[in-house]
Amino acid sequence: MTTSAKSVRGLGSAGTGTQHHIRQRVTALALLFLVPWFLYSIIHACKAGYEGALTWAAQPLNAILLILTLSAALYHMRLGMQVVIEDYIAKSGTRQALLILNTFAVIALAAATILSVLKIWFTAGA
Amino acid sequence: MAGQGRADPRPLSPHLQIWKWHWTMAGSIFHRVSGVGLYGGAFLIGAWLIALATGPEAYAFVEAIVFSLPGQIVLFLWSMAVLYHFANGLRHLIWDGPMIGFSPGVASLWSMFNFAFAIIGAAVIWSLASFY
Numbered sequence: 001m002t003t004s005a006k007s008v009r010g011l012g013s014a015g016t017g018t019q020h021h022i023r024q025r026v027t028a029l030a031l032l033f034l035v036p037w038f039l040y041s042i043i044h045a046c047k048a049g050y051e052g053a054l055t056w057a058a059q060p061l062n063a064i065l066l067i068l069t070l071s072a073a074l075y076h077m078r079l080g081m082q083v084v085i086e087d088y089i090a091k092s093g094t095r096q097a098l099l100i101l102n103t104f105a106v107i108a109l110a111a112a113t114i115l116s117v118l119k120i121w122f123t124a125g126a
Numbered sequence: 127m128a129g130q131g132r133a134d135p136r137p138l139s140p141h142l143q144i145w146k147w148h149w150t151m152a153g154s155i156f157h158r159v160s161g162v163g164l165y166g167g168a169f170l171i172g173a174w175l176i177a178l179a180t181g182p183e184a185y186a187f188v189e190a191i192v193f194s195l196p197g198q199i200v201l202f203l204w205s206m207a208v209l210y211h212f213a214n215g216l217r218h219l220i221w222d223g224p225m226i227g228f229s230p231g232v233a234s235l236w237s238m239f240n241f242a243f244a245i246i247g248a249a250v251i252w253s254l255a256s257f258y
Protein backbone atom coordinates (compact mmCIF):
# COMPACT_ATOMS: atom_id res chain seq x y z
CA MET A 1 0.00 0.00 0.00
CA THR A 2 1.43 3.33 -1.09
CA THR A 3 0.45 6.73 0.19
CA SER A 4 2.93 8.74 -1.84
CA ALA A 5 1.79 12.27 -2.48
CA LYS A 6 2.83 12.14 -6.13
CA SER A 7 0.06 9.65 -6.97
CA VAL A 8 -2.63 12.17 -6.05
CA ARG A 9 -0.94 15.44 -6.82
CA GLY A 10 -2.68 17.34 -9.57
CA LEU A 11 -5.81 15.16 -9.38
CA GLY A 12 -7.79 17.38 -7.07
CA SER A 13 -9.83 20.46 -7.88
CA ALA A 14 -8.85 22.18 -11.08
CA GLY A 15 -8.78 25.46 -9.16
CA THR A 16 -11.25 27.08 -11.55
CA GLY A 17 -15.01 26.98 -11.71
CA THR A 18 -16.11 29.78 -9.41
CA GLN A 19 -16.94 32.01 -12.35
CA HIS A 20 -18.85 29.18 -14.04
CA HIS A 21 -20.82 28.59 -10.83
CA ILE A 22 -21.67 32.28 -10.41
CA ARG A 23 -22.76 32.68 -14.04
CA GLN A 24 -24.99 29.63 -13.68
CA ARG A 25 -26.66 31.24 -10.65
CA VAL A 26 -26.98 34.72 -12.17
CA THR A 27 -28.64 33.37 -15.34
CA ALA A 28 -30.88 31.23 -13.07
CA LEU A 29 -31.87 34.36 -11.17
CA ALA A 30 -32.83 36.11 -14.42
CA LEU A 31 -34.80 33.05 -15.58
CA LEU A 32 -36.71 33.03 -12.30
CA PHE A 33 -38.53 36.10 -13.61
CA LEU A 34 -38.37 35.47 -17.36
CA VAL A 35 -39.64 31.87 -17.47
CA PRO A 36 -43.07 32.54 -15.86
CA TRP A 37 -43.58 35.39 -18.34
CA PHE A 38 -42.45 33.14 -21.20
CA LEU A 39 -44.77 30.26 -20.24
CA TYR A 40 -47.76 32.58 -19.93
CA SER A 41 -46.96 34.33 -23.22
CA ILE A 42 -46.11 31.28 -25.32
CA ILE A 43 -49.46 29.64 -24.49
CA HIS A 44 -51.36 32.72 -25.66
CA ALA A 45 -49.15 33.11 -28.73
CA CYS A 46 -49.46 29.43 -29.69
CA LYS A 47 -53.24 29.50 -29.42
CA ALA A 48 -53.54 32.69 -31.46
CA GLY A 49 -52.38 31.18 -34.76
CA TYR A 50 -49.84 32.66 -37.16
CA GLU A 51 -51.19 36.20 -37.22
CA GLY A 52 -51.73 36.31 -33.45
CA ALA A 53 -48.27 34.95 -32.67
CA LEU A 54 -46.73 37.44 -35.07
CA THR A 55 -48.59 40.36 -33.47
CA TRP A 56 -47.50 39.16 -30.04
CA ALA A 57 -43.80 38.83 -30.98
CA ALA A 58 -43.79 42.19 -32.78
CA GLN A 59 -44.69 44.21 -29.68
CA PRO A 60 -41.50 45.92 -28.39
CA LEU A 61 -41.82 44.74 -24.79
CA ASN A 62 -42.45 41.15 -25.89
CA ALA A 63 -39.55 41.26 -28.36
CA ILE A 64 -37.19 42.60 -25.68
CA LEU A 65 -38.30 40.03 -23.10
CA LEU A 66 -38.02 37.26 -25.72
CA ILE A 67 -34.42 38.24 -26.50
CA LEU A 68 -33.59 38.43 -22.77
CA THR A 69 -35.21 35.04 -22.14
CA LEU A 70 -33.36 33.47 -25.07
CA SER A 71 -30.02 34.96 -23.99
CA ALA A 72 -30.32 33.90 -20.35
CA ALA A 73 -31.70 30.43 -21.15
CA LEU A 74 -29.17 29.65 -23.87
CA TYR A 75 -26.21 30.81 -21.75
CA HIS A 76 -27.57 28.83 -18.78
CA MET A 77 -28.00 25.66 -20.84
CA ARG A 78 -24.55 25.94 -22.40
CA LEU A 79 -23.04 26.04 -18.90
CA GLY A 80 -25.20 23.11 -17.78
CA MET A 81 -24.42 20.92 -20.76
CA GLN A 82 -20.71 21.70 -20.34
CA VAL A 83 -20.80 20.14 -16.85
CA VAL A 84 -22.74 17.11 -18.09
CA ILE A 85 -20.14 16.51 -20.83
CA GLU A 86 -17.24 16.98 -18.39
CA ASP A 87 -18.85 14.54 -15.95
CA TYR A 88 -19.70 11.70 -18.31
CA ILE A 89 -17.32 11.83 -21.27
CA ALA A 90 -13.98 10.50 -20.15
CA LYS A 91 -12.19 10.28 -23.49
CA SER A 92 -10.24 13.48 -23.96
CA GLY A 93 -10.74 13.89 -27.73
CA THR A 94 -14.48 13.15 -27.65
CA ARG A 95 -14.87 15.41 -24.65
CA GLN A 96 -13.14 18.35 -26.33
CA ALA A 97 -15.15 17.82 -29.52
CA LEU A 98 -18.46 17.75 -27.63
CA LEU A 99 -17.56 20.83 -25.56
CA ILE A 100 -16.84 22.76 -28.77
CA LEU A 101 -20.01 21.37 -30.41
CA ASN A 102 -22.01 22.51 -27.36
CA THR A 103 -20.72 26.06 -27.73
CA PHE A 104 -21.23 26.14 -31.51
CA ALA A 105 -24.76 24.71 -31.32
CA VAL A 106 -25.89 27.15 -28.65
CA ILE A 107 -24.38 30.19 -30.37
CA ALA A 108 -25.92 29.13 -33.70
CA LEU A 109 -29.32 28.76 -32.02
CA ALA A 110 -28.90 32.13 -30.29
CA ALA A 111 -28.03 33.86 -33.57
CA ALA A 112 -30.92 32.26 -35.48
CA THR A 113 -33.58 32.88 -32.81
CA ILE A 114 -32.55 36.44 -31.90
CA LEU A 115 -32.39 37.36 -35.58
CA SER A 116 -35.89 35.87 -35.97
CA VAL A 117 -37.24 38.09 -33.19
CA LEU A 118 -35.56 41.15 -34.68
CA LYS A 119 -36.91 40.34 -38.15
CA ILE A 120 -40.46 40.02 -36.78
CA TRP A 121 -40.06 43.26 -34.91
CA PHE A 122 -38.57 45.25 -37.78
CA THR A 123 -41.00 43.99 -40.43
CA ALA A 124 -44.10 44.39 -38.25
CA GLY A 125 -44.78 47.98 -39.28
CA ALA A 126 -43.99 47.42 -42.95
CA MET B 127 -18.09 3.56 -16.13
CA ALA B 128 -15.45 1.63 -14.21
CA GLY B 129 -12.68 4.00 -15.14
CA GLN B 130 -11.40 2.40 -18.35
CA GLY B 131 -10.38 4.87 -20.97
CA ARG B 132 -10.24 7.75 -18.52
CA ALA B 133 -7.94 10.51 -19.62
CA ASP B 134 -6.60 10.75 -16.07
CA PRO B 135 -7.39 8.46 -13.14
CA ARG B 136 -9.50 10.92 -11.18
CA PRO B 137 -11.70 9.55 -8.42
CA LEU B 138 -15.21 8.52 -9.51
CA SER B 139 -18.45 9.37 -7.78
CA PRO B 140 -20.17 6.42 -6.07
CA HIS B 141 -21.91 4.11 -8.54
CA LEU B 142 -25.68 4.44 -8.74
CA GLN B 143 -26.32 0.71 -8.25
CA ILE B 144 -24.92 0.62 -4.71
CA TRP B 145 -26.96 3.56 -3.46
CA LYS B 146 -30.39 3.25 -1.87
CA TRP B 147 -32.70 5.64 -3.70
CA HIS B 148 -33.98 8.52 -1.64
CA TRP B 149 -35.86 11.70 -2.43
CA THR B 150 -32.98 14.18 -2.51
CA MET B 151 -30.97 11.84 -4.75
CA ALA B 152 -33.88 11.46 -7.16
CA GLY B 153 -34.37 15.22 -6.99
CA SER B 154 -30.77 15.85 -7.97
CA ILE B 155 -30.76 13.29 -10.79
CA PHE B 156 -34.00 14.60 -12.26
CA HIS B 157 -32.68 18.15 -12.10
CA ARG B 158 -29.95 17.07 -14.51
CA VAL B 159 -32.26 14.89 -16.62
CA SER B 160 -34.80 17.72 -16.97
CA GLY B 161 -31.97 20.14 -17.78
CA VAL B 162 -30.73 17.94 -20.63
CA GLY B 163 -34.33 17.58 -21.84
CA LEU B 164 -34.81 21.35 -21.81
CA TYR B 165 -31.59 21.71 -23.83
CA GLY B 166 -33.28 19.75 -26.60
CA GLY B 167 -36.54 21.60 -26.04
CA ALA B 168 -34.81 24.94 -26.62
CA PHE B 169 -34.01 23.84 -30.17
CA LEU B 170 -37.68 22.95 -30.73
CA ILE B 171 -38.81 26.36 -29.40
CA GLY B 172 -36.14 27.87 -31.63
CA ALA B 173 -37.65 26.04 -34.62
CA TRP B 174 -41.08 27.49 -33.74
CA LEU B 175 -39.67 31.02 -33.52
CA ILE B 176 -37.67 30.69 -36.75
CA ALA B 177 -40.79 29.37 -38.52
CA LEU B 178 -42.77 32.34 -37.21
CA ALA B 179 -40.18 34.70 -38.70
CA THR B 180 -39.99 32.74 -41.97
CA GLY B 181 -43.64 32.94 -43.01
CA PRO B 182 -47.12 31.38 -42.94
CA GLU B 183 -46.17 28.14 -44.77
CA ALA B 184 -43.25 27.37 -42.45
CA TYR B 185 -45.40 28.27 -39.44
CA ALA B 186 -48.26 26.04 -40.56
CA PHE B 187 -45.80 23.14 -40.91
CA VAL B 188 -44.46 23.59 -37.35
CA GLU B 189 -47.95 24.27 -35.95
CA ALA B 190 -49.22 20.97 -37.40
CA ILE B 191 -46.41 19.12 -35.59
CA VAL B 192 -47.02 20.99 -32.30
CA PHE B 193 -50.74 20.17 -32.30
CA SER B 194 -50.30 16.53 -33.38
CA LEU B 195 -50.48 13.83 -30.69
CA PRO B 196 -46.69 13.21 -30.52
CA GLY B 197 -46.15 16.97 -30.50
CA GLN B 198 -48.57 17.44 -27.61
CA ILE B 199 -46.91 14.62 -25.65
CA VAL B 200 -43.47 16.18 -26.13
CA LEU B 201 -44.90 19.58 -25.16
CA PHE B 202 -46.48 18.14 -22.01
CA LEU B 203 -43.18 16.49 -21.00
CA TRP B 204 -41.42 19.78 -21.76
CA SER B 205 -43.82 21.70 -19.50
CA MET B 206 -43.20 19.22 -16.66
CA ALA B 207 -39.44 19.52 -17.18
CA VAL B 208 -39.64 23.34 -17.10
CA LEU B 209 -41.68 23.35 -13.89
CA TYR B 210 -39.46 20.77 -12.21
CA HIS B 211 -36.20 22.47 -13.22
CA PHE B 212 -37.68 25.82 -12.17
CA ALA B 213 -38.78 24.63 -8.70
CA ASN B 214 -35.61 22.66 -8.03
CA GLY B 215 -33.48 25.49 -9.44
CA LEU B 216 -35.15 27.89 -7.00
CA ARG B 217 -34.27 25.43 -4.24
CA HIS B 218 -30.63 25.50 -5.41
CA LEU B 219 -30.66 29.31 -5.22
CA ILE B 220 -32.10 29.14 -1.69
CA TRP B 221 -29.41 26.62 -0.75
CA ASP B 222 -26.70 28.91 -2.15
CA GLY B 223 -28.07 32.26 -0.97
CA PRO B 224 -29.86 32.21 2.39
CA MET B 225 -28.49 28.65 2.91
CA ILE B 226 -31.65 27.12 4.34
CA GLY B 227 -33.32 23.74 3.85
CA PHE B 228 -30.33 21.45 4.39
CA SER B 229 -31.69 19.30 7.21
CA PRO B 230 -32.54 15.77 5.91
CA GLY B 231 -36.23 16.00 6.73
CA VAL B 232 -36.75 19.39 5.10
CA ALA B 233 -34.59 18.49 2.10
CA SER B 234 -36.58 15.28 1.43
CA LEU B 235 -39.94 17.02 1.82
CA TRP B 236 -38.79 19.79 -0.49
CA SER B 237 -37.78 17.24 -3.15
CA MET B 238 -41.20 15.61 -2.92
CA PHE B 239 -42.82 19.03 -3.23
CA ASN B 240 -40.81 19.81 -6.38
CA PHE B 241 -41.94 16.59 -8.07
CA ALA B 242 -45.55 17.28 -7.06
CA PHE B 243 -45.24 20.88 -8.27
CA ALA B 244 -44.05 19.71 -11.70
CA ILE B 245 -46.80 17.10 -12.18
CA ILE B 246 -49.73 19.04 -10.68
CA GLY B 247 -48.51 22.35 -12.11
CA ALA B 248 -48.31 20.94 -15.64
CA ALA B 249 -51.79 19.43 -15.29
CA VAL B 250 -53.22 22.74 -14.03
CA ILE B 251 -51.56 24.81 -16.77
CA TRP B 252 -52.76 22.43 -19.48
CA SER B 253 -56.33 22.39 -18.22
CA LEU B 254 -56.37 26.19 -17.90
CA ALA B 255 -54.87 26.55 -21.39
CA SER B 256 -57.43 24.20 -22.96
CA PHE B 257 -60.47 25.81 -21.30
CA TYR B 258 -59.35 29.37 -21.80
